[in-house]
Structures are given as C-alpha cells and as structure tokens.
Amino acid sequence: MEVPILKQGAVLIATFQAALSDADLNHLRSALVQQVVRFRSRGVIVDVTAMDVMDSFASRTLREIAHMIRLRGAETVIVGIQPEVAFAMVQLGLTLEGVATALDLEEGLAYLNQKFKTMK
Amino acid sequence: MARVEILVTISSDQDIVVARQKGRSLALELGFSSGDATLIATAISELARNIVSYAGSGQIALKDVQGSTRVGITVAASDNGPGIPNVSQALRDGFSTSGSLGLGLPGVRRLMDEFEIVSKPGQGTNVVVKKWRP
Numbered sequence: 001m002e003v004p005i006l007k008q009g010a011v012l013i014a015t016f017q018a019a020l021s022d023a024d025l026n027h028l029r030s031a032l033v034q035q036v037v038r039f040r041s042r043g044v045i046v047d048v049t050a051m052d053v054m055d056s057f058a059s060r061t062l063r064e065i066a067h068m069i070r071l072r073g074a075e076t077v078i079v080g081i082q083p084e085v086a087f088a089m090v091q092l093g094l095t096l097e098g099v100a101t102a103l104d105l106e107e108g109l110a111y112l113n114q115k116f117k118t119m120k
Numbered sequence: 121m122a123r124v125e126i127l128v129t130i131s132s133d134q135d136i137v138v139a140r141q142k143g144r145s146l147a148l149e150l151g152f153s154s155g156d157a158t159l160i161a162t163a164i165s166e167l168a169r170n171i172v173s174y175a176g177s178g179q180i181a182l183k184d185v186q187g188s189t190r191v192g193i194t195v196a197a198s199d200n201g202p203g204i205p206n207v208s209q210a211l212r213d214g215f216s217t218s219g220s221l222g223l224g225l226p227g228v229r230r231l232m233d234e235f236e237i238v239s240k241p242g243q244g245t246n247v248v249v250k251k252w253r254p
Contacts, residue, residue: 019141022133022169052158053140055165056224084158092162092227 003028010042018050025061033068042074043112049080059094066099075115079108122183131177136168139180146182163231166224167197175201192252200244
C-alpha cells in the first residue's frame with residue numbers, strides 16, 4: 001500500500017494508512033526524501049492518525065525520515081499519534097527523541113510556519 | 121481450554137501486519153479495551169518481526185485463556201531459527217544483534233502480563249506471552 005504524498009506550497013504532507021508493511025515504510029522513506037529534493041520543500045508533515053500500531057520498525061523509520069530531511073535543510077513534524085499508540089510506544093521504550101510532533105495536521109502546519117519564520 | 125486458536129504463518133513483513141490485525145480483533149472479541157488491544161497488537165508486531173529478522177519464518181498462535189475467574193489472551197511465537205545464545209542478554213534493553221533498536225523482547229515483556237521464553241542455539245525460539253483482561 002503506497003502512502004500518498006501531497007504538496008502544499010513549501011510543505012509535503014504524507015498521510016499514513018493503517019496496516020503499513022515494512023516495505024511500504026521503506027518505500028515512503030525514499031519517496032519522501034526524493035520529493036523534498038525535487039520540490040525544494042522546506043517542511044514535511046507525516047500524518048499517522050490512521051496508524052493503529054507503531055512498533056520499533058515504524059518508529060525507527062520515522063526517525064530516519066526526520067533525520068534525513070533535516071540533513072537536507074528541511075523540517076519534519078509527525079502529527080496525529082493516537083493516545084493508545086503513544087501509550088504502547090512508551091511501554092516499548094520508543095520515544096521518537098529528536099523528532100518534532102504535533103497534535104494534528106493544523107498544529108503541524110502552525111509549527112512549520114513558525115519554524116520558517118525563524119529560519120528567514 | 122482455549123475456545124479459539126488462530127495460527128498465522130510468518131515468513132514476510134506482510135505477515136507481520138496480518139498477525140497483529142488478527143491479534144487485535146481477537147483481543148476485542150475477548151472484551152479487551154481498545155487500548156489493551158493496541159498493546160497486544162504492538163507486542164505481536166515485535167514478536168513477528170523477530171521471527172522474520174532472525175529466523176526467516178515461523179508462526180504465531182493466538183488463543184484465548186479461560187481462567188476460573190478471568191479471561192486472557194495468549195500469543196505464542198515459535199520458529200526453528202538459529203535460537204538465542206544468551207537469553208538474559210536478549211532481555212536487556214538496548215541489546216540487539218540485527219542492527220535494530222534492540223528493544224523487542226524487553227519491550228514485549230512490558231506490554232504484556234506474563235512472558236516466557238525458551239530458546240536454544242540451533243533449535244529455534246519459543247516465546248509465549250499472556251495478557252489478562254482487567
């Protein structure tokens with residue numbers, strides 16, 4: 001299942017569907033990094049609202065995406081981690097350290113816009 | 121006696137998704153809250169991933185447990201892979217031999233109520249975990 005990536009101005013938005021396999025996540029990682037380069041994006045929002053399980057692999061892939069995109073000079077924010085998923089992640093010891101998170105798409109956009117202002 | 125037994129053959133990353141989806145629906149059928157079902161599905165995901173990464177293939181068995189006073193779910197992950205030479209080391213946070221985060225087993229132990237592991241080099245690994253409905 002491929003993750004759709006939308007372009008909105010300087011921001012790319014990737015919306016996760018439920019039930020992503022490892023291969024889907026790997027595919028998303030390379031697709032996002034390629035598109036950040038192609039569109040000279042300054043920000044990326046990964047919306048995980050629909051994800052019902054965030055295990056160690058998914059969490060590691062999200063960190064890798066955020067770090068790769070930061071090296072490219074853009075910012076990533078993960079939005080929509082469900083409370084139950086957050087609880088399971090903490091039990092599992094997955095903290096997504098060093099990765100920005102926000103409540104939802106709207107807050108994520110607000111976070112990025114704030115970042116863009118200070119980057120100028 | 122278990123009333124339900126669901127076997128999922130694990131040999132690819134797609135099977136990990138299937139196993140955790142089946143685990144979640146069984147947990148919900150048994151009356152677990154959706155929060156607990158998420159914990160169970162996450163544990164299944166980690167156990168199935170260990171099978172794919174370390175053994176290549178194996179299976180996950182999902183069963184209900186009918187205790188005299190309580191109901192629970194059992195997840196048994198088994199493979200005929202290389203086994204774990206040092207189980208106590210594998211149960212420590214941060215230990216990994218496959219370049220992953222190394223949080224799999226200790227994390228699974230925290231997500232569930234009971235945890236048993238039997239593993240011998242060359243003879244595969246069996247992990248059985250249980251969660252009781254509160």
